[in-house]
Amino acid sequence: MKQNSEGKVVIIGGDAAGMSAASKIRREQPNREIIVFEKSQYTSYSACGVPYYISGTVETFDELIVRSPATFRQKYNIDVRTEHLVLSVDPENNRINILDKKADKTFWENYDQLLIATGAKAFCPDLPGTNAEGVFGISTLKSGINLERYLEEKKPRKAVIVGGGYIGLEMAEALLIRGLNVSLVNRQPQVMNTLDPDMGAMVSDAMRNLGVSLYLGEELKAFSVIDGKVSGVITDKRTIETDIVVLGMGSSPNTDFLKGSGIALGMRGAIKVNGQMQTNLPNIWAAGDCAETLHLVSKMHVHIALGTIANKTGVVAGSSIAGEKAIFPGVVGTAVCKVCKYEVARTGLLERDLQKLGIDYATATITALTRAHYYPGAKNITVKLLAEKNSGRLLGGQIIGEEDAAKRIDVLATALTHNLTLQNIMDLDLSYAPPFSPVWDPVQTAARKLINDI
Amino acid sequence: MKQNSEGKVVIIGGDAAGMSAASKIRREQPNREIIVFEKSQYTSYSACGVPYYISGTVETFDELIVRSPATFRQKYNIDVRTEHLVLSVDPENNRINILDKKADKTFWENYDQLLIATGAKAFCPDLPGTNAEGVFGISTLKSGINLERYLEEKKPRKAVIVGGGYIGLEMAEALLIRGLNVSLVNRQPQVMNTLDPDMGAMVSDAMRNLGVSLYLGEELKAFSVIDGKVSGVITDKRTIETDIVVLGMGSSPNTDFLKGSGIALGMRGAIKVNGQMQTNLPNIWAAGDCAETLHLVSKMHVHIALGTIANKTGVVAGSSIAGEKAIFPGVVGTAVCKVCKYEVARTGLLERDLQKLGIDYATATITALTRAHYYPGAKNITVKLLAEKNSGRLLGGQIIGEEDAAKRIDVLATALTHNLTLQNIMDLDLSYAPPFSPVWDPVQTAARKLINDI
Numbered sequence: 001m002k003q004n005s006e007g008k009v010v011i012i013g014g015d016a017a018g019m020s021a022a023s024k025i026r027r028e029q030p031n032r033e034i035i036v037f038e039k040s041q042y043t044s045y046s047a048c049g050v051p052y053y054i055s056g057t058v059e060t061f062d063e064l065i066v067r068s069p070a071t072f073r074q075k076y077n078i079d080v081r082t083e084h085l086v087l088s089v090d091p092e093n094n095r096i097n098i099l100d101k102k103a104d105k106t107f108w109e110n111y112d113q114l115l116i117a118t119g120a121k122a123f124c125p126d127l128p129g130t131n132a133e134g135v136f137g138i139s140t141l142k143s144g145i146n147l148e149r150y151l152e153e154k155k156p157r158k159a160v161i162v163g164g165g166y167i168g169l170e171m172a173e174a175l176l177i178r179g180l181n182v183s184l185v186n187r188q189p190q191v192m193n194t195l196d197p198d199m200g201a202m203v204s205d206a207m208r209n210l211g212v213s214l215y216l217g218e219e220l221k222a223f224s225v226i227d228g229k230v231s232g233v234i235t236d237k238r239t240i241e242t243d244i245v246v247l248g249m250g251s252s253p254n255t256d257f258l259k260g261s262g263i264a265l266g267m268r269g270a271i272k273v274n275g276q277m278q279t280n281l282p283n284i285w286a287a288g289d290c291a292e293t294l295h296l297v298s299k300m301h302v303h304i305a306l307g308t309i310a311n312k313t314g315v316v317a318g319s320s321i322a323g324e325k326a327i328f329p330g331v332v333g334t335a336v337c338k339v340c341k342y343e344v345a346r347t348g349l350l351e352r353d354l355q356k357l358g359i360d361y362a363t364a365t366i367t368a369l370t371r372a373h374y375y376p377g378a379k380n381i382t383v384k385l386l387a388e389k390n391s392g393r394l395l396g397g398q399i400i401g402e403e404d405a406a407k408r409i410d411v412l413a414t415a416l417t418h419n420l421t422l423q424n425i426m427d428l429d430l431s432y433a434p435p436f437s438p439v440w441d442p443v444q445t446a447a448r449k450l451i452n453d454i
Numbered sequence: 455m456k457q458n459s460e461g462k463v464v465i466i467g468g469d470a471a472g473m474s475a476a477s478k479i480r481r482e483q484p485n486r487e488i489i490v491f492e493k494s495q496y497t498s499y500s501a502c503g504v505p506y507y508i509s510g511t512v513e514t515f516d517e518l519i520v521r522s523p524a525t526f527r528q529k530y531n532i533d534v535r536t537e538h539l540v541l542s543v544d545p546e547n548n549r550i551n552i553l554d555k556k557a558d559k560t561f562w563e564n565y566d567q568l569l570i571a572t573g574a575k576a577f578c579p580d581l582p583g584t585n586a587e588g589v590f591g592i593s594t595l596k597s598g599i600n601l602e603r604y605l606e607e608k609k610p611r612k613a614v615i616v617g618g619g620y621i622g623l624e625m626a627e628a629l630l631i632r633g634l635n636v637s638l639v640n641r642q643p644q645v646m647n648t649l650d651p652d653m654g655a656m657v658s659d660a661m662r663n664l665g666v667s668l669y670l671g672e673e674l675k676a677f678s679v680i681d682g683k684v685s686g687v688i689t690d691k692r693t694i695e696t697d698i699v700v701l702g703m704g705s706s707p708n709t710d711f712l713k714g715s716g717i718a719l720g721m722r723g724a725i726k727v728n729g730q731m732q733t734n735l736p737n738i739w740a741a742g743d744c745a746e747t748l749h750l751v752s753k754m755h756v757h758i759a760l761g762t763i764a765n766k767t768g769v770v771a772g773s774s775i776a777g778e779k780a781i782f783p784g785v786v787g788t789a790v791c792k793v794c795k796y797e798v799a800r801t802g803l804l805e806r807d808l809q810k811l812g813i814d815y816a817t818a819t820i821t822a823l824t825r826a827h828y829y830p831g832a833k834n835i836t837v838k839l840l841a842e843k844n845s846g847r848l849l850g851g852q853i854i855g856e857e858d859a860a861k862r863i864d865v866l867a868t869a870l871t872h873n874l875t876l877q878n879i880m881d882l883d884l885s886y887a888p889p890f891s892p893v894w895d896p897v898q899t900a901a902r903k904l905i906n907d908i
Contacts, residue, residue, distance in 0.1 A: 016893070049828055049888050063828035166887075296883075307893045308886045329881050336885040345885055374503055374517035407861060407891070410884045414868045417882060427783050428871055429750075430864045431790040431799055432762045433620075434503050437861070439470070439761045 004283070005029070005323025007112025010096065012086045013254075014038030015045065016307055017288025017314035018117035019067065022078045024318025032322075035109065036072070037084040037098055042141050043069050048307050050144035051167070054151070055174035061145055089114065089261040091281050113283050113321050116258070116271060117314065120251035120289035120305040122167075129223025134230040135245045138167055147246070156243030157181060160233040162220050164191030168248030169203075169339045172212050175246070176340065183213040183240050185220060185233060192344060194335065196351050198365070199384055199398045206342040206400070215240065220249075251305050253290040266292045270303040275327040277317035285321060287313035294330035297348050297395060297416055298357060304331060333396075334413040336406040345409035348396030348416045349386065360389040364450035368442040370404040372434035381405040383446040385412075385422070389454060392421040397443070404436075411443055422447040422454075458737070459483070459777025461566025464550065466540045467708075468492030469499065470761055471742025471768035472571035473521065476532050478772025486776075489563065490526070491538040491552055496595050497523050502761050504598035505621070508605070509628035515599055543568065543715040545735050567737050567775050570717075570725060571768065572708035574743035574759040576621075576701060583677025588684035588698045592621055593705055601700070610697030611635060614687040616674050618645030622702030623657075623793045626666050629700070630794065637667040637694050639674060639687060646798060648789065650805050652819070653838055653852045660796040660854070669694065674703075705759050707744040720746045724757040729781040731771035739775060741767035748784035751802050751849060751870055752811060758785060787850075788867040790860040799863035802850030802870045803840065814843040818904035822896040824858040826888035835859040837900040839866075839876070843908060846875040851897070858890075862897055876901040876908075 009025060011018045014036045022034050036043070042065060049064040058064065069080040083101040090096065095110045122137035124130060134156070136147045150156070159175045161168045164186035175182045184191065184207065190200030191207060191214070204214055215235060224232035224239060232239045253270040264280040266272040271279055271286035275294075279286050288310035292301045309331055319326035334347040354361045363386050371378035381401030387394050397412035399405055415425055425447040432439050440448070463479060465472045468490045476488050490497070496519060503518040512518065523534040537555040544550065549564045576591030578584060588610070590601045604610070613629045615622045618640035629636045638645070638661065644654030645661060645668070658668055669689060678686035678693060686693045707724040718734040720726040725733055725740035729748075733740050742764035746755045763785055773780035788801040808815045817840045825832035835855030841848050851866035853859055869879055879901040886893050894902070 046826060046828065046888065046893070048886070048893075049826060052829060052888055057830060058828045066827075170887075306886070308883065311893050312881075331883045334883040334885045336887045336890055338887060338889045343890075347883070347885075372500060372503060373520075374500065374512045375506060376511060404858075404861070406887075407858070407885060408864075410862075410865045410882075410895070411868050413883050413885065414865050414874075418872050418874065418878075420868075420872065424872075427766075428864075429762070429785045429788040429801070429867050431788045431801075431861060431867065432502070432760070433624075433790045433792060433860075434500065434506055435792045436790055436797075439500070439502075439765050441864070 003323060004113055004321050008033040008035070008110070009113045009115065009321055010109060010111035011036045011115040011117060012096065013117035013119055013288070014043035014069070014080055014082070015047065015117070015119055016310035017317070018115065019044040019072065020311050020314025021115050021117065021287060021318035021321065022072070023076065024315050025322045026076050026078060028322035028324060035079045035081065037086050038069070038080060038082045039085040039101070040140060040142050041082050043067060043072060043080055043082070045141045046307070047140060050138060050141060051170035051174040053144055054148055054171065055177040057177070061141060064141060086257060088257055089263065091262055091284060094283070113285065115317055115321065116284065116286040116290060117288045118254035118290045120253050122247060122251050123249045124247060125220060125249065127220065127222050129225045129230060132223055132225040132230040133228055134243065135223060135247065137247045138171060139251055150244065151178060154243070158242045159183070159244050159246060160185060160240050160242040161246045161248055162233065163248035163250065164188065165193065165248055165250060166335065166337045169207070169337055171246045171248055172207065173339045176210060176212070182211070183215065183242070185215045185218055185235055185240070187217070187219050189217045191216070194346055195344070195398050196384065199382070199400060202382060202400050203342070203344055206339065210340050251289070253303060255290055267301050267303045275329065276320040277313055277328060278320065285317045287317040296330045296332050298353060304333065306335060332413050332416040334409060336409060338406070341402050343401055343403070343406035345399040345406040346397070347409050347413040348394070350396060351386065354386065354395060359395065361386050361395055362389050362450060362454050364446055364453050366442065366446045366449050368445050369438055370401060370442070371436065372438055375434040377403070379403050379405070381442045383442050385446045385450050387422050387450055387454065392423060392451065392454060394420055394422060394425065408441070408443055422451045426451065457777060458567055458775050462487040462489070462564070463567045463569065463775055464563060464565035465490045465569040465571060466550065467571035467573055467742070468497035468523070468534055468536070469501065469571070469573055469742070470764035471771070472569065473498040473526065474765050474768030475569050475571065475741060475772035475775065476526070477530065478769050479776045480530050480532060482776035482778060489533045490535065491540050492523070492534060492536045493539040493555070494594060494596050495536050497521060497526060497534055497536070499595045500761065501594060504592055504595065505624035505628040507598055508602055508625065509631040511631070515595060518595060540711060542711055543717065545716055545738060548737070567739065569771055569775065570738065570740040570744060571742045572744045574705035574707050576705050577703045578701060579674060579703065581674065581676050583679045583684060586677055586679040586684040587682055589677060589701065590698065591701045592625060604698065605632060608697070612696045613637070613698050613700060614639060614694050614696040615700045615702055616687065617702035617704065618642065619647065619702055619704060620789065620791045623661070623791055625700045625702055626661065627793045630664060630666070636665070637669065637696070639669045639672050639689055639694070641671070641673050643671045645670070649798070649800055649852050650838065653836070653854060656836060656854050657796070657798055660793065664794050705743070707757060709744055721755050721757045729783065730774040731767055731782060732774065739771045741771040750784040750786050752807060758787065760789060786867050786870040788863060790863060792860070795856050797855055797857070797860035799853040799860040800851070801863050801867040802848070804850060805840065808840065808849060813849065815840050815849055816843050816904060816908050818900055818907050820896065820900045820903050822899050823892055824855060824896070825890065826892055829888040831857070833857050833859070835896045837896050839900045839904050841876050841904055841908065846877060846905065846908060848874055848876060848879065862895070865897055876905045880905065
């Protein structure tokens with residue numbers, strides 16, 4: 001068998017993970033053959049930027065594209081083939097079957113090393129009316145462009161968002177900025193189910209402050225449709241009239257095409273990988289939103305679809321394929337989100353995670369200011385910490401606030417990754433000047449409270 | 455001998471360190487006798503806030519006071535005696551000699567445990583004209599109030615700041631906001647000698663952009679004086695006409711009154727202490743700007759006068775005196791500073807520190823954006839990292855940028871404290887959303903560059 005570092009590389013998927021890998025391989029191996037099959041017209045775009053394109057904060061979708069297929073072909077000598085959908089993988093014969101969408105024909109392509117970087121797709125429930133005009137899932141640039149055109153052409157006035165996660169909240173901001181009347185339906189009793197319910201309740205209140213009508217603890221049952229166009233969202237409790245619907249019901253890995261290939265799937269159908277981003281088959285690799293990740297606090301495998309992880313795992317997969325030693329150690333579940341003036345951040349485990357794991361934990365929540373109390377513009381910031389009872393080891397952190405709140409989660413993410421205790425956090429030499437922080441950073445104030453409580 | 459945790463506590467100094475200690479003791483020991491002698495009229499004020507009071511950003515100096523002497527007396531049963539200057543310590547007889555400034559008489563006070571928290575004083579050079587009207591040192595609230603009154607009454611139009619450190623830069627901002635014509639004289643070839651010269655040069659450029667006339671590499675020789683009032687600053691190269699002078703030439707510990715007491719002094723005359731904040735004499739403790747600190751990267755003792763350290767060491771001293779186990783582990787030299795729209799942050803060691811220590815190091819500097827490239831309001835941020843050549847262990851970091859730049863130093867401070875390598879930094883699960891960061895946080899982009907360079 002050839003070394004990883006020799007032979008033709010074929011990559012399925014031309015966004016963050018795939019193109020990070022392709023670029024890394026090209027840097028290390030200037031002459032290696034690299035072919036990328038991408039089902040859309042676009043490469044290397046920021047899917048995370050789509051809500052800001054919808055809101056008009058970002059004026060054209062071109063701005064979201066980091067590098068175009070032409071740039072990859074001309075400047076990096078990477079053979080990017082857009083509008084090519086991979087239909088199946090045949091590991092026994094080291095080949096994949098591809099649909100050329102423009103030519104409308106299928107063909108086989110051989111590989112020496114294969115990287116699967118097919119990302120995730122927005123979850124779309126199989127309910128009456130799902131396919132009506134005016135119902136949008138948001139996951140790709142294409143889906144964002146479709147929604148933006150619809151907003152521009154049809155000028156809808158009412159929107160219902162289904163789902164209270166990051167996408168739901170960011171889309172609520174986008175549609176509020178566009179002047180729509182926004183409602184949000186969420187199955188859980190609070191938005192932001194990636195926070196503990198007490199912190200989620202603060203975000204629910206923030207959403208209401210922004211003018212969003214919340215329908216919490218309600219389940220989506222169907223869409224009402226008139227003349228093929230959506231006219232309402234039907235929950236187990238009511239019908240909410242609307243002109244458009246945006247689905248933010250989570251995402252699932254794009255791995256259906258791997259059925260029967262022998263490539264092992266794990267959590268929620270995400271591809272199982274080791275630290276080198278290698279699948280169970282030695283010359284097949286996976287990275288990005290289609291792959292599993294190790295959670296460094298719970299030590300469990302998780303599926304988290306985020307740009308940071310896609311970029312990092314893409315680089316590691318590229319390094320592995322180029323014959324370099326590289327390891328992606330895992331994640332601690334860090335994420336941030338902005339909704340108008342509010343910032344929400346989280347890292348680590350939630351109370352429900354700790355209860356499932358049977359870990360004896362304690363929590364403390366404090367509200368402090370983002371600047372010295374006398375410095376103008378200081379905003380409230382609420383920090384909740386979770387720690388192991390005997391050891392005082394940090395297990396998770398959640399932050400809600402206005403300006404300058406969210407990025408403070410990074411200290412907690414660093415602390416979690418390296419098993420720091422609350423006392424370690426108290427002892428950190430964090431920066432202070434009146435425009436930036438109180439003399440005790442809010443994360444330290446929270447740590448101090450939890451030490452006293454434990 | 456009595457335990458620490460019994461008997462009368464006397465504290466010299468009623469600001470951050472002294473009152474943090476007093477408050478901590480009171481929480482743990484509701485009935486213990488605590489007397490605080492403070493030479494000024496004020497307790498627990500934010501000296502770091504003085505420049506913002508001068509600029510008018512903070513309207514009244516009352517806002518800088520966290521708790522007044524009356525509050526401490528009434529709500530905390532702490533016997534605070536203002537306008538009492540301690541003249542000497544007599545450890546053999548467990549007593550201190552005190553000047554009651556209002557009554558103008560001296561007396562002795564006995565202690566069982568003594569905490570010295572006398573802070574630091576602005577360095578004032580012994581040069582011709584130093585005592586002229588219009589020459590101000592800035593260290594205490596009193597000195598700030600004096601300067602503010604002078605600005606209000608005399609309406610000076612030109613100011614010269616001597617010294618290009620934090621105080622000098624913050625005072626430059628304050629006087630620019632007040633509409634003065636500001637010049638700055640600095641002995642070193644760049645401002646911010648706590649940065650490497652290449653990063654200092656960026657801050658020098660920023661100061662010039664703000665309209666400050668810089669006289670770098672020039673040494674203060676004297677002040678010209680007309681009718682008892684300062685009229686110019688004389689350097690080794692020129693005379694700069696001015697109406698007022700603000701000295702920002704660093705500070706030194708207020709420990710002159712300890713001469714002959716047998717209390718051991720170290721770096722720059724700061725009091726030597728162990729991790730419990732105990733001096734060489736068992737029932738005498740020290741905390742805050744008058745005490746030494748251990749630098750966790752160089753393992754050397756240092757004297758750093760900063761509010762964060764004063765608060766932390768005050769709490770540890772209070773815990774020790776109350777009989778609790780507590781340790782102040784040390785610092786990594788983190789500091790931040792805002793000058794108008796610019797933010798400057800640093801942590802760890804500089805190139806010159808590493809050269810002195812004989813450590814084989816490498817550096818990398820990158821300029822990135824504070825937000826996703828397409829997100830409006832993204833600003834430049836320059837990050838310089840220093841790391842050990844073989845191990846890749848982080849040794850220091852410096853950040854210059856506009857909005858949202860400075861606080862990113864906290865991840866580097868955390869990394870330094872726990873001996874993380876550049877690869878560890880690359881692997882961190884830091885937060886990302888387009889309004890907050892590029893997908894690779896700038897500190898990770900810098901780490902990646904330095905890994906490639908090493």
